[in-house]
Amino acid sequence: MLRSRVDSLLDSRKRLLVVGEMILDEFIWGKVSRISPEAPVPVVDVVKESWCAGGAANVARNVRELCGEVHLLSLAGVGGEAEILRGLLAEQDIRLDCVLTDPAYRTIRKTRIIARTQQVVRVDREQRTTFSEVQRAEVLARLDTLLPQIDAVIIEDYDKGLLDQPLADAITQRARAAGKIVCVDPKPSNPVQWSGVTCITPNRPEAFRCAGRPVRDPMDPPTQDTALCEVGAILIEKWQCAFVLVTLSEQGMILFRPDAEPYHIPTRAVEVFDVSGAGDTAIAVFTTALAGGADAREAAEIANHASGIVVGKLGTAVVHRDELLASFAEQ
Secondary structure, eight states, rough: OOHHHHHSSHHHHHHHEEEOEEEEEEEEEEEEEOOOOSSSSEEEEEEEEEEEEEHHHHHHHHTTTSSSEEEEEEOOOOOHHHHHHHHHHHHEEEEEEEEETTTTTEEEEEEEEETEEEEEEEEEEEOOOOOOOOHHHHHHHHHHHHGGGGEEEEEEEEOOSOHHHHHHHHHHHHHHHHOOOOEEEEOOOOOOOSOOEEOOOHHHHHHHTTTTTOOOOSSSGGGGGGGHHHHHHHHHHHHTTEEEEEEEEEEEEEEEEEEEEEEEEEEEEEEEEEHHHHHHHHHHHHHHHHHHHHHHHHHHHHHHHHHHHTTTTSSSSSHHHHHHHHHHHOO
16 A cells, blocks of 8 residues: 555545543553562662553554544543643543543553563552442533544453443444444453444454454464454354454554455554553554554554554554554555
């Protein structure tokens, strides 16, 4: 695919909505020079600390690099962690008009301790929370106001409680009735049943679990991986969607459609430092390209390039428009 074609498909005039839990990603960077005398664990001497917007907010960050306007639909708390998260999103001009504030809500925080380029441990602070009936009614009223202005919806499920069946049904039904593209990144541990959306983007283990099949070792090439192809067919039928895009780590991606052969896109990654957030990047870029007029194969190719770039970065990273375009040939 030529760079000029990719540039035209990543239309900066498009507007997208991202739905899901916002997470504050905290990184503690340091170096290890000794083992603790208290236990057989490394002692990390802290050099610096940094924060990134993670979860659905990371999807929004990736989308914002490529299109003109991004909105979030989520739940937020109050206090220092919530303010850090809001500040990070404000820096990128990510709209929070569909984010409700609840003083009782605890901001989800994931703390990663990294020695040089190696993650030593991750500490999660979270409490499963869903919208109350009153909050759900309010956020859906805000969605009704926003929906005519946007081109596509991304639903990012981290299974932290926010996305229950009533909310998922209400959002997908409204978006479908309005003729919007809807892409979902599912979490098999969440019993929500998805139906009638444009595309669902599980990774390989998630795809097997969603299909109710035991996870099998991958085979090369993926188009001849019988177990994987059966799972793709099951999911197309189960979800009644136009596409299922399965991310395959070092094997790239594979696209399933109801009336076509599976389409494999080999990985573009040169060197892998960190796979955290790669799925966020994939669905963000895939949906943005679809909104810009790409067909499913084109959108998958562009998303695959983006994922190959982001895994070469450390931490919760995004792909910038210029570096994504530079990964395609000029002619």
